[in-house]
Amino acid sequence: MEPFVKGEDASILHLISWENAVEGLTAGFTTRIGGQSEAHYEGLNCGLHVGDLDEKVIQNRKSICEKVGFPFEAWTCADQVHGNQVEIVTRHQRGSGNTSMVDCINKTDGLITAEKNILLTAFYADCVPLFFLAPEEQIIGIAHAGWKGTAANISQKMLHTLTSEYQIKIDSVKVAIGPSIGRCCYEVDERVVGPFLKIWSATELPDWITPNGINAGKYQLDLKEANRYLLMKSGIPSENILVSQWCTSCHTDLFYSHRKEDGKTGRMTAFIGWR
Template sequence: MNNAEPFVAPASAPVEERPYLLHLAGWEAAFPGLSAGFTSRWGGVSGSPFGTLNCGLHVRDVAADVVTNRRRIAEALEQPFEAFTYAEQVHSADVAVIGSALKGAGRDARETAVQDRDGFVTNEKGIFLCTQYADCVPLFFYDPEHEAVGLAHAGWKGTVLNIAMSTISLMTHTFGSRPANIRAAIGPSIGQCCYEVDGTVASRVYEALASMQASETAVQTVITAQPNGKYMLSLQALNQKFMEQAGILSSHIEVTQLCTSCRTDLFFSHRKEGGATGRMIAWIGMRA
């Protein structure tokens, strides 16, 4: 695993006129034509408390402002707005294959989004996959051998349901991807420093760790008990364990050091901001 921060922000400060985007710069440099990254909270037109680059149509923001923000991101990435595909996320482990028939779904209305899915895969160029976040974990996948990409939204429910494995398995069965060749990245999300959970969530996490026969050392990197009866949880570390169990090499997994709760100057955080906040998107696609 590479310990350097994989998500690279622009050197310049955010401005109102354009989206402030963090790119998976190493991937984009290594694989020409690939575009992948994560948005910030800046560079859009949304007002408070969604200021300014809110990409979520479901948070009571002005829908026209959200669509404008999404259009700005497409323009910044120099891709047609019609290429960007969204889902109605439900904290599941269900993943959809996206082809030309679903290209652009949900980009300007929830009703046209891919329903009840939390992940996408595609091997078609010119399709950009998008998932939405305000603390949950974005999981990125790229198979350079078959030029296939995947993207998954992993909250605690999707994580313990192993959406990482669901995405990898779908890439394997649909495109012939070999896990040992897949590159993976874990994006900005709430870190173990800030993510306190109760015993109900912790019990599901311990069950997931037991299912993979994790060592005590591995368990400690994922979850630690606190004197108040709560637990501090690293969804990033748990998703990494699932990726490795699925056959992705540890050297092919890059993990962010950016916590959305610590960095509300840069990101939206549902937990830190009491639920009244916007949504970032993760994106990945291959340029046509």
């Protein structure tokens, strides 16, 4: 069953099983439907770094906050650099980056908080959103995992931070892998495949990398499955991992896709917060 579900408002996919199971938790992923932007972004662009008008992006962010029941002052985000840096967010950083790139959390792709009323957000247009939940300890996290961040094992960095800083048992952590580009649309070359082969440490390709079959030296990479493998390798039970089947490249009616739209596109937002 698809964990990210469309409701009456097509602008947001809700991580419905988490929201229904945990009182006060909100988590989900925006689409490109609705909102304000310049014409070529066609809708609910939430990225301040892609050439859209700042005032329209800010209005889109405010609209999302209103829909999920958080004040705009709670919107907190980072300057994503396709790395594996993880930051613990406190109330003093609440609101970082909500109206400007200048004051966002610097060079960070993973955010964790144990504080209420902070809405952690991150931005995507094919990369993999990773949601983390420690329900008993009431700790949440979000990570941006493109191929570089995945190969740098940002999922393991997130889990190490959760277990070392908060003494959480790793097998109690829940993870959701959100909408992103699928194996069907993600053709890569040996430059990309190389780092994953080092992670795999085997003579044969893992089942989440398959030779293209048409283009020599090209492969189809399943980033969602790569992250699921790395999470399980780090100790997360398979039953604690939810995986979205949405491919952002296949469904550009619903999502922005950097690959499908030749880099000229907006950004969706993954969000998680505890009221």
